[in-house]
Amino acid sequence: MADQQKKILPINYTNRDYESIRDDLLEIAERFYPDTFQDFSEASFGSLMLDAVAYVGDQLSFYLDYNINESFMDTSYQYNNILRHGRILGYKNTGRPSTYGKVALYVLVPASPTGIGPDTRYTPVIKRGSTFSSDTGLAFMLTENVDFSRPGTVVVVGKVDTDTGAPTHYAIKAYGHVVSGEMASEKIETGPFERFKRLKLGGSNISEIISVVDENGDEYYEVDYLSQDIVYKEIPNLNYQNDNVASILKPFLVSRKFVLERDRFSAYLQFGSGKSGETNVVADPQRVALDIFGKDYVTDTTFDPSRLTRNENLGIGPSNTSLTVTYRATNPTNSNIGVAGINSLSSVDVDFADRSVLAASTMQEVLDSIEVSNETPIVGDVSNASSAELKRRVFDTFATQNRAVTQSDYENLVYRMPAKFGAIKRCSTQKDPNSAKRNLNMYVISVDDFGNLTMPNNTIKNNLKTWLNRHRMINDTVDILEPYLINIGIDFIVRAASNVDKFDLLEKCVQTLSRKYSDHFYIGEHLYVSDIYAELKNVEGVLDVVKVKINNRTGAAYSSTKIDINKNMSPDGNYLIVPKNAILELKYPDVDIKGKIR
Secondary structure (H helix, E strand, O other): OHHHHHHOOOOOOOOOOHHHHHHHHHHHHHHHOOOOOOOOOOOOHHHHHHHHHHHHHHHHHHHHHHHHHHOOOOOOOOHHHHHHHHHHOOOOOOOOOOOEEEEEEEEEEEEOOOOOOEOHHHOOEEOOOOEEEEOOOOEEEEOOOEEOOOOOOEEEEEEEOOOOOOEEEEEEEEEEEEEEOEEEEEEEEOOOOOOOOEEEOOOOOEEEEEEEEEOOOOEEEEOOOOOOOEEEEEEEOOOHHHHOOOEEEEEEEOOEEEEEEEOOOOEEEEEOOEEOOOOOOOOOHHHHHHOOOOOOOOOOOOOOOOOOOOOOOOOEEOOOOEEEEEEEEOOOOOOOEOOOOEEEEEEOOEEOOOHHHOOHHHHHHHHHOOEEEOOOOEEEOOOOOOHHHHHHHHHHHHHHOOOEOOHHHHHHHHHOOOHHHOOOOEEEEEEOOOOOOOEEEEEEEEEOOOOOEEOOOHHHHHHHHHHHHOOEOOOOEEEEEOOEEEEEEEEEEEEEOOOOOHHHHHHHHHHHHHHHOOOOOOOOOOEEHHHHHHHHHOOOOEEEEEEEEEEEOOOOOOOOOOOOOOOOEOOOOOEEOOOOOEEEEOOOHHHHEEEEEO
């Protein structure tokens, strides 16, 4: 009879946590084994067995749920797993963003022998790669050569002869663009040949790879995909003086190449499967690209140079050699900096037109006089995307298909701009209501060195313009604009439960709202008053929320944009309506959130 009862025993498969599994086991033991196990007190052996089995069952249930959740993008929450799913859908992680800006450089040059103007022989050129630093230890690197003799520089008298009043030195001011971070390099031993070798870089916060060279002098080039065979190299323009173009882009066929992959903290070099010395590693371009035979001309003008190879090797991988990897690593902390934050030279590479005819002492005097400062803030988004933001970007990337057609496509492209060009914290693209054509208004905003919202500088805007031109529709026009910044404050009144310290309760309420709005709003996002009521009501010790009021904060430390709170509330008073070209900010939570306890 007991065996028959066991067969018809209902098993509840929904009980998968520790407590429910233990209760089920206890019920089975009491029902079917009353003579074998009778003592189920906490110190008994039977209780030990039930606890052990329930513990194992809870562990197995957890890992089952974990594996299932991490198998899908929607339910995955591990950052690196989201990146893996995104890589399958075409999303490429850009790493920690860099900040871009402009610096002013000053130098003191001796006067010419005639006394009119500076001596152009001693006018220096500060080369790209020179580094500057701030008082806080942040490093910034020059992205272009700064020639103090080029037109447009500001020249004023720097020093005069005290006896004659004639100028002895001239001060010259020029501008250059800088990016956060500094150069670094490391050497990696590759070991024997391995198909699709993947090497991990030891550095952190790597923004871009400058060069990868093996011990034989062979260079490996970074590509978007291993099937890509064409890269564009920057060639100095010998006709620079006539056409005012410093460099020329030339297509270059490469067989040694790699893809840069990233997880949350590290970077990896992914190589192809070809082996050096084997035949047919990279096919002859004439065979695969032109398909000519018996003729010296080409009839097909629609040739795409990116479809070059017919082999499956996807490039030559390194073997039995050492790779010297040079890269730029951005600052490990906030790279945003205020006006005049950059004020010292770290490593400056300076050149003169003809050193052989110049006095060494005078050249050293010129070098010692170089100064640097930034007249505008250097800002950008310097934080990695959260898991929720990363999911949203992956989904949008899959829909864009590397082109910009819809408004969401443009927003996704902005967030996908490579980290080395800077980053935007929030973006919103809208059709211009005053235009009958395909004109789009793109509103973008960054954050400053304190993490507060601020308008992006011109360098980031220019980089964003160049980036969008690669993907936008040919008849689309995009205006990059700045949204209105509206600073708000929150006033509330709550009723405390009995026997609750009101001072501690007030502190808890303020901290709860600070955490709720610690992340920035989106452009055009409404503020729901009901969310504030819900957050305060869930604070332990709050009996009831009496009143919540939103106010506009203005003044010296805030934005000058004003909004009529009462007129912009929804008819039911549930949320604050924010214009599509504006963004809210709770700038100083400790000051802007005020409460009373009753």
